[in-house]
Amino acid sequence: MGSIKETKKWYFIFLAIWTLIADIPFLFMFFTSIKTQTELLMGNTWQVPKQPTIGNYSTVIQGSFFTYLKNSVIAVSISVILILIVSSMAAYVFARMKFALNNLLYSIIIAGMAIPIHVTLIPIYVLTNKMKLYDTIFALIGPYVALSLPMSIFILTEFMREIPVELEEAAKIDGCSMFRLYSDILLPLSRPALITVGIYNGTYLWNEFVFALVLTSSPQKRTLPLGIWDFQARYGSDIPAIMAFLTLSLLPMLIAYILGQDKIIKGMMAGAVKG
Amino acid sequence: MQRDRTSKFAQNIGIFLFLAPALILIGIYIIWPIIMSFNLSMFEWDGVSPQKIYIGLKNWKDLLHDSIFWHALGNNIKFIFLSIIIEMPIAILIAVLLDRGGKKFDVFKSLFYLPMLMSSVAIGVLFKYIYDPSFGLLSGILSFLHLDFLNQDWLGDPNVAFYSVVAVICWQYIPFYMIFFIAALSNIPHELYEAAKIDGATQGQYFWKIELPLLSPSIKTACILSLIGSLKYFDLIYVMTEGGPSNATELMATYMYKNAFASFKMGYGSTIASAMFIIITTAGVLAYFATKKNEG
Numbered sequence: 001m002g003s004i005k006e007t008k009k010w011y012f013i014f015l016a017i018w019t020l021i022a023d024i025p026f027l028f029m030f031f032t033s034i035k036t037q038t039e040l041l042m043g044n045t046w047q048v049p050k051q052p053t054i055g056n057y058s059t060v061i062q063g064s065f066f067t068y069l070k071n072s073v074i075a076v077s078i079s080v081i082l083i084l085i086v087s088s089m090a091a092y093v094f095a096r097m098k099f100a101l102n103n104l105l106y107s108i109i110i111a112g113m114a115i116p117i118h119v120t121l122i123p124i125y126v127l128t129n130k131m132k133l134y135d136t137i138f139a140l141i142g143p144y145v146a147l148s149l150p151m152s153i154f155i156l157t158e159f160m161r162e163i164p165v166e167l168e169e170a171a172k173i174d175g176c177s178m179f180r181l182y183s184d185i186l187l188p189l190s191r192p193a194l195i196t197v198g199i200y201n202g203t204y205l206w207n208e209f210v211f212a213l214v215l216t217s218s219p220q221k222r223t224l225p226l227g228i229w230d231f232q233a234r235y236g237s238d239i240p241a242i243m244a245f246l247t248l249s250l251l252p253m254l255i256a257y258i259l260g261q262d263k264i265i266k267g268m269m270a271g272a273v274k275g
Numbered sequence: 276m277q278r279d280r281t282s283k284f285a286q287n288i289g290i291f292l293f294l295a296p297a298l299i300l301i302g303i304y305i306i307w308p309i310i311m312s313f314n315l316s317m318f319e320w321d322g323v324s325p326q327k328i329y330i331g332l333k334n335w336k337d338l339l340h341d342s343i344f345w346h347a348l349g350n351n352i353k354f355i356f357l358s359i360i361i362e363m364p365i366a367i368l369i370a371v372l373l374d375r376g377g378k379k380f381d382v383f384k385s386l387f388y389l390p391m392l393m394s395s396v397a398i399g400v401l402f403k404y405i406y407d408p409s410f411g412l413l414s415g416i417l418s419f420l421h422l423d424f425l426n427q428d429w430l431g432d433p434n435v436a437f438y439s440v441v442a443v444i445c446w447q448y449i450p451f452y453m454i455f456f457i458a459a460l461s462n463i464p465h466e467l468y469e470a471a472k473i474d475g476a477t478q479g480q481y482f483w484k485i486e487l488p489l490l491s492p493s494i495k496t497a498c499i500l501s502l503i504g505s506l507k508y509f510d511l512i513y514v515m516t517e518g519g520p521s522n523a524t525e526l527m528a529t530y531m532y533k534n535a536f537a538s539f540k541m542g543y544g545s546t547i548a549s550a551m552f553i554i555i556t557t558a559g560v561l562a563y564f565a566t567k568k569n570e571g
Contacts, residue, residue, distance in 0.1 A: 007478055011372045015383045018369060022387050022450070028412040029401055045415035090297035097290050105294070112305050114559050116507040118528050119552040122315065122535050122545050123308035126322070146304030149297055178289040207394035209510045214536060225396040229514065232400045239404055246397050253392040261385070265454060268391065272455055272500055 026250075033057070033243035040240055056244035060231075064219045065248060068227030075137050075223055076205045079144040083152050083201050084194055086145065091156035092182045096168070106157065112150030118210070120147070125214050139215040140223070144208065148201045151271060155200075159193035160186060199260075199267025206253065224249050309552065315545035322541040334546040344547065347518075347525040348554070354441060354526070355505040359498055361445045362452055367494070369449075370456035371486055384457075391450045399514030402443045406430050430516055433523035440512055440524050447511070448504075452497050459493035460486065495566045502562055506555045527551050 032040060034052040043050075094106045124143050133139040167189075168181050176184075187194070209225045216222045219230060231245045257264050316334050318327040338344055369387065373380050390398070405412040406429035414426045429439040467485055476484070509528035512518065518529040527547065535544025 008376065011376055011380075015369070015372060015376075015380065019383060019386050021446070023389055025401055025405060025412070025446075026389060028405060032404075040410060044419065045410055045412050046419060086296045086300065089293045093290050093293045097286070099287070099290055105298070109297070109301060112301060114503075114556060115305060115309070116503075116551055116555045118507055118509065118531060119312050119548045120305060120308035121532075122541055122548060123311035124304060125536075126311070126315075126541070127303070127308070142300070143304050146300040149301055150305075153297065178286065178293075182293070207396070209394070209396050209514075210532070214532075225394045228394070228396050228400055232403075239410070242400065242404070246401055249397055250393055257388070257392055265388065268451075269454060269458065272451075272496070 033247045056240045059241045060245045068224045072224040075140050082145045083148045087152035094157045095160035152197045200270040312545045316549050318542040320541045321539040347527050347530045366452035374460040395510035399511045433520050436523045499562045
């Protein structure tokens with residue numbers, strides 16, 4: 001018995017060391033964010049700030065932080081709503097309707113999951129310019145929704161196939177239309193899968209960088225990841241202010257994580273579970 | 276009969292209306308761009324002027340002789356192996372220890388997930404300052420441990436930069452694979468442990484005889500994910516080094532971006548993108564069949 005306790009002590013020590021590796025960067029980020037420039041340059045970087053200041057946070061807030069945050073919220077929420085509507089409609093057809101092209105179309109869309117998005121970057125940039133959408137929120141929403149569809153349709157179709165058909169058959173006899181079957185029966189029953197798809201795409205798009213980098217240019221239209229990028233380019237030497245920006249930008253995800261830990265983790269893993 | 280036919284017709288219209296938004300979006304933003312990318316690879320074009328100059332396969336011939344592209348592909352391949360060799364064992368080890376610790380170790384899980392909540396851009400910017408040789412966290416820790424002689428220009432030295440960046444990416448992705456393996460371990464039936472316990476198995480035997488073999492399908496899946504991810508990686512490297520110094524951290528995606536959007540060589544950028552498409556799709560298909568074959 002004693003030996004198992006002994007080994008568990010070693011497990012604990014190893015995990016404690018890993019905690020340091022995983023989390024010390026966050027402590028460094030936060031402590032630096034409440035230091036003054038002078039204290040950072042004079043003292044040891046790993047030291048706890050002696051006279052904490054919130055001055056760096058007011059520098060960040062007086063900048064464009066909230067504009068970036070607002071753009072992120074708008075772009076991500078509109079995208080996620082559209083993704084849920086469009087992919088659940090398609091999934092309903094693929095899971096329930098019998099027609100000649102069903103398997104072929106479904107296979108083509110699922111193959112889209114394997115496409116490296118970078119191959120679409122230059123053509124989408126050209127297209128966005130042609131559609132006069134460059135440097136608008138709408139420039140992002142189109143590709144965000146479209147590129148998320150294959151995975152979302154896949155998850156929702158597989159889920160809907162598992163839902164028993166009896167309910168729909170009863171409703172059909174009562175003369176329910178295809179739209180009512182979808183909106184009143186299939187959608188409510190698919191809630192768990194819709195939440196997973198929403199979180200998966202929400203967290204992914206919240207951090208999306210390369211399309212926002214290519215399709216927008218002015219701070220008034222850029223999302224939070226680009227805000228970080230622009231801010232560090234402009235304030236390159238003011239490290240405490242940059243760390244304050246990073247800390248603030250982590251907060252929304254941190255709050256979401258604290259509120260729905262299990263759901264968030266499950267959503268983040270959704271992309272991987274396809275096996 | 277008549278009624279049947281009209282309802283069949285109504286159903287077909289319904290199917291069409293339900294599928295149309297998805298098919299239109301996928302057509303515009305996925306299928307058309309792939310075709311367009313291969314098409315643009317035949318042109319010399321700066322992305323701005325109305326005139327595109329048709330040059331046939333010249334871009335592709337240039338690509339074959341472009342040593343930076345091959346160097347970038349080499350970096351991608353090095354990156355695949357390093358991330359699999361570093362990430363998988365650590366992620367498996369932590370997952371196994373957490374699984375054995377039971378509920379008491381749950382607090383560790385939350386602490387380990389934190390890197391997953393941060394965007395690649397934020398991580399890249401943060402580590403740029405952690406790596407700073409004069410006031411970064413790393414140099415601070417090294418001098419605290421009296422190991423100053425180890426301190427160097429982590430991102431500025433071409434011989435070191437690639438490994439510095441890979442270390443950060445491993446830090447970022449280990450929590451992801453860790454959760455992946457925790458989920459797989461929770462599916463192992465507990466009777467197996469009980470049986471092994473009765474047979475007097477040691478902790479090591481648990482690992483080699485039960486946990487590792489039962490994890491192997493998940494390990495294969497994780498390796499494929501890592502392989503594909505490493506081939507198209509972009510964000511963090513671009514933020515930390517932009518592919519430099521002197522192409523030391525260049526990957527295919529950063530090289531494609533620089534050609535298309537910094538040098539305005541849209542045609543050549545499209546050639547690199549199309550080559551990435553061919554390489555990644557081939558690698559994905561091969562990896563998929565390689566693992567399927569083993570299972571069958």
